[in-house]
Amino acid sequence: MSGYYFSMIPQDVPQVVSKHRHIKTQIPVPESLPFFSDLDRYESRSMHGQLPVVWDRAEGYQVFDPWGNCWIDFTSTIFVTNTGHANEKIVDSLISSINRRLLHTYTFISKVRAEFLKKLIEILPAQFEKAFLLSAGTEATECAVKLMRLHGQSIHPNKLGIISFRGGMHGRTMGAEMLKGDPKQSEWIGYMDPNIYHLPFPYPWCAKEPGNSQYDWGQHFLADMENLKFKGMKFENIAGFIIESYLGWGAIFYPEAYIKSLVQFARQYNCLITFDEIQGGFGRTGKLFCYQHYGVEPDLLCLGKAISGSLPLSAVVGSKDIMDLPAFGSMSSTHSANPLCCAAALANLEAIEADNLIEAAAAKGALLHQLLQDIKNKYSHRISYIFGKGLLAGVLFKDPQTGEPDSLFPSLVCERAMQKGLLLVHTGRESIKIGPPLTIPEEALIEGIEVFAESIQEIENESAKS
Numbered sequence: 001m002s003g004y005y006f007s008m009i010p011q012d013v014p015q016v017v018s019k020h021r022h023i024k025t026q027i028p029v030p031e032s033l034p035f036f037s038d039l040d041r042y043e044s045r046s047m048h049g050q051l052p053v054v055w056d057r058a059e060g061y062q063v064f065d066p067w068g069n070c071w072i073d074f075t076s077t078i079f080v081t082n083t084g085h086a087n088e089k090i091v092d093s094l095i096s097s098i099n100r101r102l103l104h105t106y107t108f109i110s111k112v113r114a115e116f117l118k119k120l121i122e123i124l125p126a127q128f129e130k131a132f133l134l135s136a137g138t139e140a141t142e143c144a145v146k147l148m149r150l151h152g153q154s155i156h157p158n159k160l161g162i163i164s165f166r167g168g169m170h171g172r173t174m175g176a177e178m179l180k181g182d183p184k185q186s187e188w189i190g191y192m193d194p195n196i197y198h199l200p201f202p203y204p205w206c207a208k209e210p211g212n213s214q215y216d217w218g219q220h221f222l223a224d225m226e227n228l229k230f231k232g233m234k235f236e237n238i239a240g241f242i243i244e245s246y247l248g249w250g251a252i253f254y255p256e257a258y259i260k261s262l263v264q265f266a267r268q269y270n271c272l273i274t275f276d277e278i279q280g281g282f283g284r285t286g287k288l289f290c291y292q293h294y295g296v297e298p299d300l301l302c303l304g305k306a307i308s309g310s311l312p313l314s315a316v317v318g319s320k321d322i323m324d325l326p327a328f329g330s331m332s333s334t335h336s337a338n339p340l341c342c343a344a345a346l347a348n349l350e351a352i353e354a355d356n357l358i359e360a361a362a363a364k365g366a367l368l369h370q371l372l373q374d375i376k377n378k379y380s381h382r383i384s385y386i387f388g389k390g391l392l393a394g395v396l397f398k399d400p401q402t403g404e405p406d407s408l409f410p411s412l413v414c415e416r417a418m419q420k421g422l423l424l425v426h427t428g429r430e431s432i433k434i435g436p437p438l439t440i441p442e443e444a445l446i447e448g449i450e451v452f453a454e455s456i457q458e459i460e461n462e463s464a465k466s
């Protein structure tokens, strides 16, 4: 999210009164402006650039401001609130924890930490036997790198190489930024870890004709690896791969054959495989984890965001052998396994199961993608691709004249949709992402998609006039 400044001048917009949305004021709301100017004054601008809506309350699939406006939420606060905003089970669990007066324990043990870990390991596939809890996703990805390197070093002192994908997102701390392989974003670090290597992302258009089922993606992966070898990397020195389960900014999945070839390679050279499921996990794509779409079994998972559906919690999970590589008592973090976060996360996992949210995401996701295909067919001069699975979609826009990626049009669409009572994920790139809570009623999902289509049409009409 960067590069586009949403207008802070209140606009007269048509009033909206529907079952799922209310827009009653100018947008942005004039009374909200002092809050924005306080934040401009007291907070680093690096946090800013989001759609100018002040959140007062969020429940289920709706967001309310203090002035009577209400939006359908297609962001899930960036894929956190899969079980719905303020899910009742989570709220009840938090209230009872607060009433018990247990807000923090550091690494002292709490009952709820043991209960949550037991539940987490129970619902995970069998190879994930132990977890390490942290607070932010970026800590989890750094922890996975540490575990992969400790594992590599247990085989040979030089087995330290980490392979990630250019353009991926693994967080914003130093190691995580190095994994991104974006020279601009990691310029501030001043050097590059010589044992981190980046593969180009296998975009569908690399296959010359996107969708070409004959294209040999397995060979494509091996050719990219040979390229790294040519630049000096030794295959036997690779400790592991870290793979964002899909490329975040566009919800772009890897070709299955590419991932299968990667896994075969990793097994041959005794490298570990980590899937970063921080964004795609916990039912979002119609499976518990997104890696399950590829038909492979990784060694480590990074989890975050929707693990708790609310409070800050992240985790790395893996086999006992890998998770116990760090020495006894050698890893801790002040806020990890906070009892409130664990209480929220336990209730969250129970809600995913009790409300069959994974199945719901698959079924509603089929509807979402069908509706989006209709929009793509209508605006094929503007929309180049629709990606994603389940209740996750990335809509990629192009300039109708040049066919080049267009980042302005989707920013204008996000702004217009906000004025009409719909919150979309503004990426600042040529994409808009869609990810409502998995609990969204079908009717509200359809209404939200209609608003998305209307917003495209209005911006299209206005572009034609100007």
Ligand SMILES: Cc1ncc(COP(=O)(O)O)c(C=O)c1O
Pocket: 135, 136, 137, 138, 139, 141, 169, 170, 171, 172, 244, 245, 248, 276, 277, 278, 279, 280, 304, 305
């Ligand atoms: C795939 C992925 N990994 C890691 C992170 C970093 O998580 P956090 O912002 O909690 O540090 C993100 C955040 O957007 C993400 O999408």
